[in-house]
Amino acid sequence: MTETGTRPATRTGTDVTVAIGRAQAHYVRCIDDDRLEEWPDFFTETCHYRITTADNHRRGLPAGLMWADTRGMLTDRVSALREANIYERQSYRHIIGQPAILRESDTESPTGGGIEVESETPFLVVRITGDGPMDLFASGRYLDRYLIDGPTALLRSRVVVCDSSETDTLLALPL
């Protein structure tokens, strides 16, 4: 285990900041371009995804606005949004900051050895309802555990910590 700053590149030559930055750029494009069906592919099969608030996070309260521990549950979330739930047409524009790499460790991966990286990335999300109101919908940070295996980076865990406890109207699309 290494405190970062001391090891910008892994033993496989992958720069974790680059790998994570690339993965996150595609992650937000996937949501913002309404290709939600591809969103679960950013996660490992067994994973954790939770949207919570800074207050809950600080108090160690475990529930989420969205809560999943398998990729299947993420797929179900998308299916529900497509087929079941009613909400006004809307889209997001994610603006993400640089990932801060907090910790790296060797880990098992499907190809043998990989690296698990903990990172934190700040985000802002603008929500556009219909073609109309454009609101700053959420700010917060992604607390992530990435599995980096060669050039690919998959999320083992993403806890979306929203700074405010308040959600305007409803939260339909994932953050």
Next chain:
Amino acid sequence: MDRLNGPTAPPLADRLWPTSLSQVPYWAFQDEDVLRAEHDRLFHGPYWSYLCLEAELAQPGDYCTTFIGEQPVLVTRDVDGEVYAFENRCAHRGALIAMADHGHAKDFTCVYHAWTYNLQGDLTAVAFQDGIGGKGGMPPEFCLSAHGPRKLRLATVNGLVFGSLSNDVPGIEEYLGEQVLEKIDRVLGGRTPVVLGRFTQKLPNNWKLYVENVKDSYHASILHLFFTTFGINKLSQRGGIIVDESGGHHVSYSAIDRTADTDADYSQQNIRSESEYSLVDPSMLDGFSEVGDDVTLQILSVFPGFVLQQIQNSVAVRQILPRAVDSTTLNWTYLGFDSDTEAQRLTRLKQSNLVGPAGYVSMEDGCIGGFVQRGIAGAGHEFATLQMGGDQAVSSESRVTEASVRGFWKAYRDGMGFTLEDQ
């Protein structure tokens, strides 16, 4: 308790309200004067409002800040182990006494001029009360005990803390009635709740539109497809509605019907709920019997703005607070119990997906009130019609009814003091 004098505004007798419970004038959702009167007559009136959970005040010195309507309230547990509540407003110049949502304190000191209160809300010290060097200071006759925030009447039911700003409110048992008390006890009795998460939703509509929605068992499996498709809640399930005598409180419940399996009633109605849909990971729906019976859904409301829900194993309380004519704060507190096994706790976390601002079966409730608020713009003289299941506000074995919505309006118009007239 002193200074709890009940309604602080006269009845709105100059307003005409339909005699029939099946008509609701849209101006009730639009009028600033009506909202003002609701604060004065309902939230400050002879009613009980939910404040917080006892579980949120576990230790002496724990406190939380909450609201009755717009009124800020501070709830504490003192060293004597008792719960106290008082206005969160300094007796000096009106600043908030406590600003954090929750915390732990020995006493409270107003940041403005350091007036200090104990955990029961008594004013105990005034900075520079005697002045400095014999100059300044409060007049000698100033009496600490004559100043202080108003202390609320308090009542606790199965760990739910209710408060009232009126001495005219009946005792909580009488207020709720036996049937509602029994259904609260069914979910919360004999076990200690644990808070699993807290979320706030800002709704773009009048608070009463959300209350109507909570009480409306008719919409549940029409608007919320997720429910119906997975058999969590179908109107053909065994269930019913309880409306208390005042009309203001209700319980809607449904249970697994182990004898019936007819979907015919549904498929003939041409409602959206029949579309094809299946889950990749259905583990979320692998629930357990919440309290050992077959009831999988119980929604309970207490006038004016409290909800206790059990939806499968998702147990939560909701606090409804008006913030403007067309804006409402909805506070969700998700609960588990200290007796939960690890597997039960996991089920509750998975089922937190069902409810709240992103809930599979509650997301629509976040926007539907806004659709009504926008829909009725310019139509203050028109009426909503509530005829499903008749024109009474009584208990029923059918959930295809608007009886509990009519019940709300019955209690509401009584509380507001409108003049009733055939319209």
